[in-house]
Each structure stands twice: as C-alpha cells, then as structure tokens.
Amino acid sequence: MVKEQAGQVLAANLRALRAQAGLSMSELARRSGIAKGTLSQLESGTGNPTIETVFSLSNAFQVPVSTLLTERTAPEVVLVRGAGLDVLSSVAVDLRMFRRLDLQDTVFELYDQRVRPGAVQHSAGHPGLEHVVVTSGRLQVGPPNEPYVLDAGDYVCFPADQPHVYSTADEEPVVSVLLLQYPSDQVVSVLASCVSR
Structure with missing residues (x-):
C-alpha cells in the first residue's frame, strides 16, 4: 500500500476505534500523550505517523498495531510487495x-x-x-x-x-x-x- 492509502486506512480505523470507545479527541490525547492537533491530522488522513505515535495509539486503545494499520481482507493468496x-x-x-x-x-x-x-x-x-x-x-x-x-x-x-x-x-x-x-x-x-x- 502506498503512503497515502496507509494514511487513509489509519484515519478510518482511528475514527472507528474512537467512536466505538466513546472517546473525545481530548480524552484520546490524554490517554495517548499525543497532541489533539496531531490526532486531528491523523483522523483526517493528512498526518505523518511515527512508530511512537502508532504504538501510543495501540496502547491507548489496547489493540494490536495492525488494528490501526490494516484493512480486513481474507484472500486465499496474499502477495505483498x-x-x-x-x-x-x-x-x-x-x-x-x-x-x-x-x-x-x-x-x-x-x-x-x-x-x-x-x-x-x-x-x-x-x-x-x-x-x-x-x-x-x-x-x-x-x-x-x-x-x-x-x-x-x-x-x-x-x-x-x-x-x-x-x-x-x-x-x-x-x-x-x-x-x-x-x-x-x-x-x-x-x-x-x-x-x-
């Protein structure tokens, strides 16, 4: 997946997880230690996440990193370039x-x-x-x-x-x-x- 697509996947997953958990942007910022402005950029798909950012979000939601970074698919053969x-x-x-x-x-x-x-x-x-x-x-x-x-x-x-x-x-x-x-x-x-x- 190209960087732009990866950012859109992260944005969609972040919005969905925050909605499921019923968290405000301020509360997620408090739990993750990530500034609200950065979270807003990530949710809009315009942010540039680092390893620390993604793991902080993973810890804040208590989910695997892949929950934030991947779309769910189940093909029989998977080829990743x-x-x-x-x-x-x-x-x-x-x-x-x-x-x-x-x-x-x-x-x-x-x-x-x-x-x-x-x-x-x-x-x-x-x-x-x-x-x-x-x-x-x-x-x-x-x-x-x-x-x-x-x-x-x-x-x-x-x-x-x-x-x-x-x-x-x-x-x-x-x-x-x-x-x-x-x-x-x-x-x-x-x-x-x-x-x-």
Missing part, C-alpha cells in the same frame, strides 16, 4: 507491516524491521510477545540493562509488556523480521472494554 509498503520510522527503527493474521486464539503481525546504527530505540512496553529473527547484521534487543545480542540467523522471543530496546551491536545496519503475537481473547476483551467505556 515491499516497495509499496508505508514505512513507520523512528529514532533507530524503520518498520513495514506485511500482514496481520487472525488465527483461532492468536493475532500475529508480521513486519520487516530495519535498525539503523548510531541510535537506540526505546519502548516502554506494549501487549503481547515479540519474536525477532535477524537476517543480516548484529542486533541488540531486549531489556535495556541486559539486551540480547543476535547475529544473522539468530532468533529471540520475549514478553513485550516490559521496557525494551533495539539497537545495532556495531556500525552496520540490521535487517530483521519482527513478529508480534497477541492472544486473541486479549484483543477481544480489550475491544469490548473500549466499547463499554
């Missing part, structure tokens, strides 16, 4: 979401993740588990005080609800696959609680 994907960028990380998978009891989000040298990406935590496979470079990921160092071909899985970091272990960029995993009952109960608020 990386060149057409919108990139969410941050201090050290570029993410491109390939797909959301709703399985019987689990929701997965599949991302291409690139980590740039010279900076550290900090996450305060969010629901689910993170699975990371490094395809090139050396990655430091996990608890801020004792991150795991992964070489190409290495894999790690850790609870995402605690603070964690991403950075390169040397001066070379890192290419990796990120798979976010959420229990679907958590997603359903979270959506129900948003609607009942």
Whole structure:
C-alpha cells in the first residue's frame, strides 16, 4: 500500500476505534500523550505517523498495531510487495507491516524491521510477545540493562509488556523480521472494554 492509502486506512480505523470507545479527541490525547492537533491530522488522513505515535495509539486503545494499520481482507493468496509498503520510522527503527493474521486464539503481525546504527530505540512496553529473527547484521534487543545480542540467523522471543530496546551491536545496519503475537481473547476483551467505556 502506498503512503497515502496507509494514511487513509489509519484515519478510518482511528475514527472507528474512537467512536466505538466513546472517546473525545481530548480524552484520546490524554490517554495517548499525543497532541489533539496531531490526532486531528491523523483522523483526517493528512498526518505523518511515527512508530511512537502508532504504538501510543495501540496502547491507548489496547489493540494490536495492525488494528490501526490494516484493512480486513481474507484472500486465499496474499502477495505483498515491499516497495509499496508505508514505512513507520523512528529514532533507530524503520518498520513495514506485511500482514496481520487472525488465527483461532492468536493475532500475529508480521513486519520487516530495519535498525539503523548510531541510535537506540526505546519502548516502554506494549501487549503481547515479540519474536525477532535477524537476517543480516548484529542486533541488540531486549531489556535495556541486559539486551540480547543476535547475529544473522539468530532468533529471540520475549514478553513485550516490559521496557525494551533495539539497537545495532556495531556500525552496520540490521535487517530483521519482527513478529508480534497477541492472544486473541486479549484483543477481544480489550475491544469490548473500549466499547463499554
């Protein structure tokens, strides 16, 4: 999806989630820590969301990131061209979401993740588990005080609800696959609680 289409998908999903939860723009700004003006731009499809913005909205609504970024479709064959994907960028990380998978009891989000040298990406935590496979470079990921160092071909899985970091272990960029995993009952109960608020 091109950037303009991705912005329109985010705008539609943001409006729908805010309406379902019965939240004013001011209340969503308070819960997410995002300025009302920025939220207004995102809802109109004219904003330029960062990784932090999308994860803040994910935490505010207590839904997977893919709930904000994807349209629901169920084709038998899915072909996603990386060149057409919108990139969410941050201090050290570029993410491109390939797909959301709703399985019987689990929701997965599949991302291409690139980590740039010279900076550290900090996450305060969010629901689910993170699975990371490094395809090139050396990655430091996990608890801020004792991150795991992964070489190409290495894999790690850790609870995402605690603070964690991403950075390169040397001066070379890192290419990796990120798979976010959420229990679907958590997603359903979270959506129900948003609607009942």
